[in-house]
Amino acid sequence: MLTDRQLFILQIIIDDFIRSAQPVGSRHLAKKNDVSYSPATIRNEMADLEEMGFLEKTHTSSGRVPSEKGYRYYVDHLLSPGSLRRSERTAIHSVFADRQEGLEKAIQNAATILSELTSYTSIVLGPKFNDNKVKSLQIIPIDAQTAVAIIVTNTGHVENRVFSLPEGIEPADIEKMVNILNDRLTGVPLSELRHKIYKETTELMRRHLRNYEAVLHMFAEASGGSPIGKLFIGGKTNIFNQPEFRDVEKVRLVMDMMEKEHDVYQMIRPTDAKAGVQVKIGTENAEQAMEDCSLITASYSVGDQPVGTIAILGPKRMEYSRVITLVDFLSHDMTNVLTRLYNTRS
Amino acid sequence: MLTDRQLFILQIIIDDFIRSAQPVGSRHLAKKNDVSYSPATIRNEMADLEEMGFLEKTHTSSGRVPSEKGYRYYVDHLLSPGSLRRSERTAIHSVFADRQEGLEKAIQNAATILSELTSYTSIVLGPKFNDNKVKSLQIIPIDAQTAVAIIVTNTGHVENRVFSLPEGIEPADIEKMVNILNDRLTGVPLSELRHKIYKETTELMRRHLRNYEAVLHMFAEASGGSPIGKLFIGGKTNIFNQPEFRDVEKVRLVMDMMEKEHDVYQMIRPTDAKAGVQVKIGTENAEQAMEDCSLITASYSVGDQPVGTIAILGPKRMEYSRVITLVDFLSHDMTNVLTRLYNTRS
DNA sequence: TGTTAGCACTCTTTCTATTCGAGTGCTAAA
């Protein structure tokens, strides 16, 4: 077990390293105001901490650097809870205050604000309302052979798709079709739409018109939509600011990964395993490219259903305290706003 | 004026430098099969070419490197017209062969293919049909206070926006409104919609219902949409492959710029000044960050109206011949496909 | 007169040696 003094020293070493990015030496620490031990004493403790795996040396006669285990212990036990400035709070609140621009824009703004406040890279996984319910279906003919199918959900989300009309269909037929579809499918969750569309309406449609299959098929397709929410990444190039990423190859690894939507999604998709803020340090991330990075994630919800994730990607030497507080705060804010907004319209 | 031999030497110097990224020396050139002059002769010619500003030295005793003026002359006068492999042609054709996925996906694929074929960064400015005409306007109520406004154009493009309904409006009122709007605005080009919506319908609407302003305003807003087409960038990290971008600061400049949609748009927006492929070398680009890059653009059209742009961003030391051929080919292909697709539906 | 061989010169790159300083580990004294 660690003595109090060891805890203290571990803490100030990591704090110092996070700020300076320089290996910290015993003499340097001893000079600090709140440290009253001599360099030699500190050296002894450092040696012990290193033996236990919390610290590392870059070479035999360098100062100490936190190991991954060290960071892990730090976030689990040593973190002083950060607090937000008033200006930060209002910045975050303002993102969702003005809904005029639409949800998508608001989410994108959230990503931008987050990266600006932290000067790390932010990732926001937009909400996917799988239990969105159909509010209205429309078919708008464009010309003799073509039409647009439109699905509006109870959250105001609109899916649309161009498709070819069956040969020789009449405007009256289309109207009939739309009526049937609306009659039978209003209120059906999007996730079930594909299934229900065939089950509920095939019979009816067949009675009223020929060539209904193409149309049904089309609607089923459009309802599929993207299986995941949209990804927004803010401050992609912030990683360039980090001194440990002076190396082109390292930057490249991370940049490449950020371009691969699928990988990013895998990394931050909401896991309902644990609620609250999650921290993944270095190799704790599955992604190879993340071995020098840390990822802080929190999911946000509508009601008690998690619908999306916000995350901060930075160097392992991250300001954990600040970022955790920020991410926690924003995710709660988003949960509140979205819940108020969407949970009422059922 | 340049002698034939000077032209020849300038050409092989640039060809060689494009391939190797190394300053090319007289001895190195003389050893090539198709060069029958001695190093000394070549040195003399090089000195002349340098004096005329086509070549530069990185330091007093280095080989020569093409200057910006050199590249400019090269693309204007020395370019051997490249040809495409069959596999490249089919790759390009295949992008637009299958329209099932929708236009947006196809455009995105174009960007991806382009960056993969060239191993540079590709930028595609999605089509903006400003003369799209309104086909249909819809208002779908979501709940008592909220509704979605939808505009469908003759190309099948759908704009939508959530908005707040005026207090105490009745479903019948909405229907009336939609009828008036459709009656008066069908066929109006999107670019004029904002204007016409007030001019044509205010009077009528006022007669039929209170609080029409909010609704009109909303439609006017939605019709504004994004003033520009959507941007797709492929192979953002390809720049890392270029040896002259080993430097983190240089990469950063370019990366930062690519994140700023507005800057990118300014750079590649269609200029109907010149048709065909345009090449901007280094500082010929307005953008500061581009001083070590070249940009090759071509716009594509529907009919004879340019609607979007494709571009390749690479180092000044770019394979101009290949890329120009490729960009030219793809832009024509896109023009053909889009013209066939959209020009019929007027 | 145009071309080429030869040579001195320049500048970068690479290697080696040296020094400097920050930091450690260990021992012994307080």
Place this chain on the structure above:
DNA sequence: TTTAGCACTCGAATAGAAAGAGTGCTAACA
């Protein structure tokens, strides 16, 4: 248990020195 002292290690910085690539110029050659 803490601390002072000291030898030791290693990286970073500095300065030559040598190697190598390439040039410019001059003079000879065809």
